[in-house]
Amino acid sequence: MIDTSSFQGKTAKYYTLGCKLNFSETSTFARSLREMGVREAKKDEIADICLINTCSVTEVADHKCRQIINRMARQNPGAFIVVTGCYAQLGSERVAEIPGVNLVLGSNEKANLIQFLSDAWNNPTIGTNSDEEKKKAIFHSVKTKDIVTFQPSCSRGNRTRYFLKVQDGCNYFCTYCTIPYARGFSRNPTIQSLVEQAEQAAKEGGKEIVLTGVNIGDFGRTTSESFLDLVKALDQVEGIERFRISSLEPDLIDDELIRYCATSRAFMPHFHIPLQSGSDEVLKLMHRRYDTALFAHKINLIKEITPDAFIGVDVMVGCRGEEPQYFDDCYNFLSSLPITQLHVFPYSERPGTSALSIPYVVDEKEKKCRARQLLQLSDEMTHKFYAEHIGKEAEVLLEKAVRGKSMHGFTKNYIRVELNPTQVREEYDNQIIKVRLGDFNFDKTALKVEIL
Numbered sequence: 001m002i003d004t005s006s007f008q009g010k011t012a013k014y015y016t017l018g019c020k021l022n023f024s025e026t027s028t029f030a031r032s033l034r035e036m037g038v039r040e041a042k043k044d045e046i047a048d049i050c051l052i053n054t055c056s057v058t059e060v061a062d063h064k065c066r067q068i069i070n071r072m073a074r075q076n077p078g079a080f081i082v083v084t085g086c087y088a089q090l091g092s093e094r095v096a097e098i099p100g101v102n103l104v105l106g107s108n109e110k111a112n113l114i115q116f117l118s119d120a121w122n123n124p125t126i127g128t129n130s131d132e133e134k135k136k137a138i139f140h141s142v143k144t145k146d147i148v149t150f151q152p153s154c155s156r157g158n159r160t161r162y163f164l165k166v167q168d169g170c171n172y173f174c175t176y177c178t179i180p181y182a183r184g185f186s187r188n189p190t191i192q193s194l195v196e197q198a199e200q201a202a203k204e205g206g207k208e209i210v211l212t213g214v215n216i217g218d219f220g221r222t223t224s225e226s227f228l229d230l231v232k233a234l235d236q237v238e239g240i241e242r243f244r245i246s247s248l249e250p251d252l253i254d255d256e257l258i259r260y261c262a263t264s265r266a267f268m269p270h271f272h273i274p275l276q277s278g279s280d281e282v283l284k285l286m287h288r289r290y291d292t293a294l295f296a297h298k299i300n301l302i303k304e305i306t307p308d309a310f311i312g313v314d315v316m317v318g319c320r321g322e323e324p325q326y327f328d329d330c331y332n333f334l335s336s337l338p339i340t341q342l343h344v345f346p347y348s349e350r351p352g353t354s355a356l357s358i359p360y361v362v363d364e365k366e367k368k369c370r371a372r373q374l375l376q377l378s379d380e381m382t383h384k385f386y387a388e389h390i391g392k393e394a395e396v397l398l399e400k401a402v403r404g405k406s407m408h409g410f411t412k413n414y415i416r417v418e419l420n421p422t423q424v425r426e427e428y429d430n431q432i433i434k435v436r437l438g439d440f441n442f443d444k445t446a447l448k449v450e451i452l
Contacts, residue, residue, distance in 0.1 A: 002118040008037035010048040013076065015068050018055025020246055021212045022085060024163035025110070026053045027155030032114050047076045049117075054085035054095075056182055058348035062087055066098065073100025081137075082117060084110040086182035089141055096137040106141025107183055111151035116140060147184025150222075154197040160208065160399040160409075160430050161244075162201045166194055166230060167213030171221075172249075174276075175287050175355040176319055176347060179214060186218045191225050191233050202239030207430060208397055209234075210244045217252025228257050235264045241432060242397065242412070247272045247314075251290040253298050262305045269306045270414045273298065274314035278333030279326035282319065285358055292333055303338045310385070310414040312341045315374055318367030319347035320358035327370050334377060340385045340414075342378035344371050386447055389415055389437050393452065400429040408446060411437075418446040 012033055016026040029051060030040065041047035050072040054065040065087045073081055082103045083095050089106040096104045103120045105113055120138055153165040169184040170177075198209055211234075213219070219227040234243055243266050250273055261267040273295075277283050280291050302309050315334065317327065334342065346367045349356065362370075389411075396417050398409035407419040407428060418441045419428075435449035 002036070002115055003122055004036040004118075006122060007033070007118075010038045011041035011045060012038050012049040012051060013041045013047040013072065013079075014051050014053075015072060016053045017061060017065055017068065018053075018057065018086065019212075020163055020210065021153075021165060021168075021214065022053045022055060024153045024155050024165050024212055025151060026051070027163070028151070028153040029053070029113055031155060036114070047079050050076050050079045050081045052081070052083045052085075054083060054087035056086040056090050056178060058345075059350070060348065062091070065095075069095070069098050069101060073098075080117075080121060082113070083137075084113060086179070088139075089147075089182045090178060092139040092141040096139040098137075101137040104137050104139035104141070106139075106147070108142045108147040108149050109140040111149035144181050144184055148187070150187055150189055152189060152193070152197065154201055154209075156201075156204075156206065160397065162206045162209045163212050164194065164197060164201070164209050165213060166211050167216045167219045170215040171218065172215065172289065173287070175285065175358070176316070176350065176353055178350045178353060181352070183214050186215060187222045188213075188219050188225075190223050191230050194230065195233050195237060198234055198237045198240055202237060205430065206240060207432060208242035208244065209240055210246050212246045215249060215252075216246065217248045227252070228254065228260065231257065231260065231264070231267060235266050237266075241266060243267045244270050244414075245272070247274060249274060249289070250295045250298050255301060258298070258301055258305060268412050268414070269309040270312075270412070271302055271309060272312040272314075275334075276314060276316045277319070277322070277326070278315070278330030279322070280329075282322050282326050282330070285321040286319065286355075296333075296337060299337050299339065308389075308413050310340045311338070312343060312414075313339050314343045314345065316345050316347050317370040317374060318362040318364075320355050320362070321360050322347075322362055323360055331373060331377070334374070339381055341382045342374055344374045344378065346371050383444065386415055386440065390439060390447065392437050394435055394437055394449075395432050396435050396449065397430070397432050398428045406441075409433075416446040417449045419449055419451070423451060 014026050014030055016023050052069055055061040081101050083101055084105040088095050088104050092104050092106055105116055150168055154162055156162045167188040169186045170180045171186045173180050217227050219230055275295055278292055394411040396409040396411055398407050401407040401424050404421055406421055407424045409417055434452040436452055438448040441448050
């Protein structure tokens with residue numbers, strides 16, 4: 001039983017680190033608290049509750065989590081501080097020892113965050129963060145094999161797009177990754193429940209939904225359904241004009257899915273596919289479940305069927321075992337493919353991962369050098385893709401602009417556009433508008449457009 005009376009009129013601040021999935025979950029937490037009478041605190045206001053949703057994909061992420069927790073405690077003296085997310089799962093005892101933290105919830109418990117918060121909030125044995133009374137936080141977390149809950153989430157927050165969580169966890173256990181330990185094994189809700197959430201988003205005025213998860217191509221493991229079945233069902237949801245798929249493992253993108261998306265009503269010509277390395281030797285060391293030949297087939301098939309498709313690719317540089325010739329192989333492989341953008345991540349050593357047993361180590365200076373080379377390649381790819389669309393007509397979903405500033409939005413194939421402040425109209429917010437794509441804007445991050 002949740003006692004909402006003690007939360008009436010309270011204020012809260014939220015901080016999210018990491019992936020889109022985390023942002024979606026935080027937005028759901030915030031909505032639940034709003035329904036209990038908690039309003040979001042203003043920028044300079046001291047909050048009664050602080051909620052930090054953490055990431056632990058790298059050591060840098062862990063360090064930033066600790067910084068943010070300490071900062072929130074310092075800036076909000078007396079606040080009740082709740083920490084959840086991947087870092088809270090992997091390092092729950094360490095997080096609980098950070099001064100000011102009251103409640104730490106692992107991946108299994110965050111689905112019931114509001115109940116845990118209510119219980120702890122009304123527990124007189126849990127101290128505040130005042131200097132007079134500092135007590136160690138309560139923490140709840142279970143082992144990876146016992147993470148079984150699924151927290152539904154379909155939230156917009158302050159964005160135009162909704163984020164629909166369709167899957168959680170991962171069974172892959174790549175040698176460099178801690179995510180399966182932090183999120184648990186792959187699991188998902190039913191297609192029917194996800195369709196209902198999408199329908200609710202449409203009733204709220206949503207036009208675009210991004211499908212999020214840890215390994216969403218693995219959808220159906222819990223319910224004996226398939227990701228393609230989910231895509232076909234969501235494509236029928238009236239009112240939602242655009243769906244985007246956040247990330248799909250190469251071995252889980254079947255050719256039928258690519259062909260269906262090319263002719264679907266609402267699924268956009270936009271794919272995000274993690275490669276991690278363009279060297280077959282390194283892919284084997286990573287325990288990835290594909291090779292470069294399969295990856296190239298998927299990319300070329302997408303472009304053959306949907307020539308205007310935007311394709312983003314994740315690449316990791318400097319991982320253990322990535323000898324110089326293997327990085328060269330990766331660079332040359334990426335250069336040979338019709339990719340639009342690279343998301344480049346320097347490898348980070350993670351305690352407990354089997355990658356630590358691989359003997360060849362790339363030093364930090366070399367990692368940065370390799371990252372710069374791939375980022376330069378990415379800039380060239382994206383610039384070329386944008387330039388090919390100058391002069392074309394397109395449909396853009398525009399996002400609310402700050403008064404007097406340019407309005408931005410995205411085309412179906414994820415080209416970012418910029419509408420001059422003189423043409424901005426309040427009624428354009430969250431509307432799909434026909435435009436003509438012009439030249440690059442000042443910093444070359446978008447194409448200027450004119451309304452048709």
